[in-house]
Amino acid sequence: MTTTVVEPDTVRRANTRAVLRQVLGISTLGPLAALFLAGIFFSIKSDRFLTGTNLSLVVQQVMVVGTLAIGQTLVILTAGIDLSNGAIMALGNIMMTSLAVESGLNPYLAIALGLLACAGFGLLNGGLVTSLRLPPFIVTLGTLNIAFALTHIYSDEQTVSGLPSELTYFGKTFSIGQTDVTYGSVLMLLLFALIWYVLSQTAAGRHVYAVGDNPEAARRTGIQTRRLLLTVYAAAGLIYGIAALLLVSRTGVGDPNAGQTDNLDSITAVVLGGTSLFGGRGNVVGTLIGALIVGVIRNGLQLIGTKSIYQVLITGILVIAAVSVDQIVRRRNQ
């Protein structure tokens, strides 16, 4: 342990790397490359791919799962996992629509109650994980079923239609040049930006990483790890509520069967984005890229007229690849 003289060149290179690491997280470079490769491939194969309208469509298609994946990223960074987010979103979706249409509530109040219910479910997840120290996998498997059952009991298996326009606001579009963009897409991107800011620029964000990375070390430095986990799960629940609102906006109905595989799709986006399932490393920029990878492949295959099941096949292979890379990186560092 001696002080070492460092050449300015090394410093500059270290700084460049530090900046890159800060902006993206080094784990994001792989996913970004994959997204570009897919983009280049489909641009060559189809001249309809690289148009504003099509790219806006891709973002719109990943809007719901992308938003769910933001909450999922928060939970996974703490070394947890959330299987219940799709079911919580479906419950929020049916509450917002049913309260507004069947119960005739003010639509804004209906939205607020739906958001509250979702945040409440998130808080329940967090409470069970922290107070009973149950594994998040089991807790959220339980709340997945509870939320699913409540959704079907409450809706009586009926879809809700004839929604007031307030509920579908985020499905509306505005134009940038020739391209129509939905407000929902913008909301999703803003949410990504907000959570990126919290995770990378605030102390609370540092603590989320620390709790996922080494909970004992985090506790010893005086971080209130239980309160932090509760906050993370509750915030994730609220984000699922926003996803529910985006889902309502996109489909224009309240559907008790919505989002049944979205929990796994959101995990896929997180993993493809380079966030480690072991917690403590990754970021939401990666998750956005991960969601876009799935969206681009699905969209591109449709454009070149290939069966959409190949998208599932390719996604499966990519997930395995992403998890393997994570595992190798972790092992090398141990």
Place this chain on the structure above:
Amino acid sequence: MSVTADETTKAGREDIVFEARGLVKRYGHVTALDGCDFELRAGEVLAIIGDNGAGKSTLIKALSGAVTPDLGGFLLDGHPVRFHSPADARAHGIETVYQDLAVAPALDIASNMFLGREIRRRGPLGSVLRMLDKPAMKRQAAQQMSELKIGLRSMTNPVEELSGGQRQGVAVARAAAFARKLVIMDEPTAALGVRESGQVLDLIRRIRDRGLPVILISHNMPQVFEVSDRIHIQRLGRRVALITPKEHTMAEAVAIMTGAMPGRAEKEPVATADDGAGTITAAPASGVSTVGVPVASAMPTRQVRKSTRSLTDTIGKS
């Protein structure tokens, strides 16, 4: 700057930084601390040694706020204090370094140094937007590293890219940066190799030389004798001797530790009249041996042989 044995024995009470009297801690039928005394002086490295079950960990937990003793009290810089949690002790300027490398490996060095004590930007960016002042944390971390001569260049490297010794260096630097009174190190070299242990010992000396007293718990006798100014020997829940490496041999220390050789103190309680004990809970103080130990001939022969074996064991382990 090291306190010599002579100074230690003659020193007055003014330079006592942290003191405990008559600590008792029971777990059911087990008495982990049985009227234990403790004393740390300014500018010293105080080692704590003792056999398994002697109550070292319990003592350290009491000193660092993790355990509240049933009886007994503390004086920090002469003022009575009481810790209800590690956060309490930290608020009083006491920092602890744990043996098992308590860092977050995926976070960078600066983030680890300031974990739980982050610096925010000045103005609304910090107060409203809660934005971290990363440059300031990086700068201060780098300064701390260079003051302690820890050869780490980039504060933005994740800690997992460092060697075990360097990681412990980060933990030690963090403690040194935030401790105002003293640093407790619980077996800081237990997870490290020989060379890296040596680096951490250097670090301990540098921290002491910067004016922070250090409490070092270690099983490694050669390390204890290399780095410490005084040695607190814990046995059966008490301090049975307070010796200096200059006046005692490792064999003697181990003999006292194992009970093969009674610390003089066990038989001759030190008078408490003149030492201001009235300010803390009065307790039947088990005294302190700073002068010497009784002659070995006082021991039964069989016990001597046993203690010799455990001496080789102890040294062999290190």
